[in-house]
Amino acid sequence: MATHQENKDIAIGQLKNISTWVSSVQDLNQLLELILHTGTRIMRAKASSLLLLDQKTQKLYFKVTTGTQKDKMKNFEISLGQGIVGHVAETGEPLLIEDVAQDKRWYRNISDEIGFKTQSILCVPMKVKDNVIGAIEFINKAEGEAFQKSDLELLNVFADVAALAIVNAKKFQIAERENKGLKQALGFTHLIIGQSKDIKEVVADALKVADSKASTLILGESGTGKELLARLIHQTSSRKERYMVTLNCAAVPETLLEDELFGHEKGSFTGANERKIGKLELADGSTLFLDEIGEMSPAMQAKVLRVLQDGIFYRVGGNTPISVDIRIIAATNQNLSEGIAKGEFREDLYYRLNVVELHMPPLRERKKDIPLIARHFVDMFQKEKGHFQIEVSPAAMDIMTKYDWPGNVRELRNAIERAVVMGNGREILPEDLPILNTQSNIESIEFGHTLQEAVDDFKKKFIKVNLEHTNGNQSKAAAVMGIQRTYLSRLISKYDMKK
Numbered sequence: 001m002a003t004h005q006e007n008k009d010i011a012i013g014q015l016k017n018i019s020t021w022v023s024s025v026q027d028l029n030q031l032l033e034l035i036l037h038t039g040t041r042i043m044r045a046k047a048s049s050l051l052l053l054d055q056k057t058q059k060l061y062f063k064v065t066t067g068t069q070k071d072k073m074k075n076f077e078i079s080l081g082q083g084i085v086g087h088v089a090e091t092g093e094p095l096l097i098e099d100v101a102q103d104k105r106w107y108r109n110i111s112d113e114i115g116f117k118t119q120s121i122l123c124v125p126m127k128v129k130d131n132v133i134g135a136i137e138f139i140n141k142a143e144g145e146a147f148q149k150s151d152l153e154l155l156n157v158f159a160d161v162a163a164l165a166i167v168n169a170k171k172f173q174i175a176e177r178e179n180k181g182l183k184q185a186l187g188f189t190h191l192i193i194g195q196s197k198d199i200k201e202v203v204a205d206a207l208k209v210a211d212s213k214a215s216t217l218i219l220g221e222s223g224t225g226k227e228l229l230a231r232l233i234h235q236t237s238s239r240k241e242r243y244m245v246t247l248n249c250a251a252v253p254e255t256l257l258e259d260e261l262f263g264h265e266k267g268s269f270t271g272a273n274e275r276k277i278g279k280l281e282l283a284d285g286s287t288l289f290l291d292e293i294g295e296m297s298p299a300m301q302a303k304v305l306r307v308l309q310d311g312i313f314y315r316v317g318g319n320t321p322i323s324v325d326i327r328i329i330a331a332t333n334q335n336l337s338e339g340i341a342k343g344e345f346r347e348d349l350y351y352r353l354n355v356v357e358l359h360m361p362p363l364r365e366r367k368k369d370i371p372l373i374a375r376h377f378v379d380m381f382q383k384e385k386g387h388f389q390i391e392v393s394p395a396a397m398d399i400m401t402k403y404d405w406p407g408n409v410r411e412l413r414n415a416i417e418r419a420v421v422m423g424n425g426r427e428i429l430p431e432d433l434p435i436l437n438t439q440s441n442i443e444s445i446e447f448g449h450t451l452q453e454a455v456d457d458f459k460k461k462f463i464k465v466n467l468e469h470t471n472g473n474q475s476k477a478a479a480v481m482g483i484q485r486t487y488l489s490r491l492i493s494k495y496d497m498k499k
């Protein structure tokens with residue numbers, strides 16, 4: 001049987017894994033939630049609660065809850081000695097009860113009131129030194145399994161980690177509200193950077209669905225981090241030992257898409273000299289990330305839908321059904337509802353894919369994150385380039401925060417990379433940023449033109465600059481300039497600016 005230390009390593013490993021991917025798990029609540037969700041998942045419990053002891057009233061209150069009835073729990077308070085959890089908090093001893101109905105200590109009121117059928121309970125105290133500060137309880141193991149003594153030991157570890165998180169959070173509350181201490185202890189690195197409410201929410205939702213098999217659809221503009229989020233989901237799921245398989249539906253020509261997905265048998269068409277294993281087969285037991293799903297043709301959509309429905313498919317030219325166990329994550333920057341209305345996207349596939357729908361907000365709607373993400377990329381690129389600490393000048397940061405980033409985080413990343421390469425190696429200045437030129441000088445105001453001519457001249461230059469900075473992408477340029485794309489294209493024709 002695993003020792004306490006081994007179990008602790010497993011639990012810390014789990015948390016580390018999650019935290020490697022997320023920088024926004026910073027406040028105590030979120031951390032406790034993460035700890036509880038992770039524990040529930042590992043233990044395969046149906047519900048769980050983390051209760052804290054209010055030192056003044058000596059009552060236990062529900063701090064974090066999971067399970068179908070979780071929101072109803074928050075209304076209850078439990079006295080020391082009351083029910084299983086009250087008992088555990090009072091004695092400081094864990095309890096494992098396989099059939100609560102047989103146990104006199106069970107306090108059935110809560111279960112009755114919230115309409116949850118409790119069968120078994122595993123409950124451990126959370127202690128700091130020898131003082132009980134709360135308790136964690138897990139309820140009903142999945143499908144006919146019973147809690148084991150080894151579960152109890154593992155739960156003890158989670159309780160320790162949670163208690164550590166709480167102590168750390170308190171310790172650091174004054175200096176910095178985030179419990180940096182714990183983060184450092186766990187060796188956190190940052191990947192999904194962000195402190196804005198939107199990002200925190202989408203990350204929290206992603207972590208919640210990570211270990212289910214639910215198909216997940218990630219929506220959001222290009223460059224917002226959809227693929228990053230897909231990786232987070234995969235990396236924190238039980239499938240993480242296998243690689244996530246990615247298929248970019250926009251990058252593969254329609255004629256090859258079927259071959260890429262399904263593979264083929266040797267000799268199934270001219271040139272098929274070898275059997276080819278498709279991405280569906282490669283992703284067996286893992287996650288398949290279908291990027292840019294909005295670009296898939298209706299015919300291909302129908303084929304994918306069939307696989308999702310039946311769980312089996314055939315290699316091209318083959319007649320042996322191949323069954324696979326795949327978790328699908330799909331992403332698109334398109335508005336699929338519009339696609340459905342136009343008959344370009346199959347509604348039935350849409351419903352299959354978006355069992356869970358996550359939305360990555362555009363960067364301009366979370367400007368608060370810009371300095372953090374910018375700093376993150378500066379650190380990353382300065383390291384790659386072998387530079388020492390490079391600062392971002394306040395003026396440069398100001399420009400970055402004001403800019404709308406139509407290409408989102410990807411554009412910010414590219415801008416920083418360029419600035420690190422082009423800059424003086426010490427400080428990023430406004431002129432190192434390509435976006436600066438958008439605020440450029442109107443150099444020549446000459447005498448002898450009509451106002452109309454001057455305005456036309458300005459418009460031309462203005463459009464040119466914006467097109468340059470969006471790589472000629474008219475939609476993005478129009479978005480930055482705050483005009484309709486159709487209007488922009490009319491102006492381009494009018495001024496004869498087509499290349």
Ligand SMILES: Nc1ncnc2c1ncn2[C@@H]1O[C@H](COP(=O)(O)OP(=O)(O)O)[C@@H](O)[C@H]1O
Pocket residue numbers: 191192193194220221222223224225226227228229373376409410413
């Ligand atoms: N919140 C974030 N923190 C750090 N890097 C990010 C974040 N969001 C996106 N990135 C980075 O920006 C780039 C674009 O992200 P990606 O996931 O490919 O976007 P999308 O798939 O939505 O187009 C990648 O290099 C990614 O690592």
Ligand SMILES: [Mg+2]
Pocket residue numbers: 223226227291
């Ligand atoms: Mg992408």
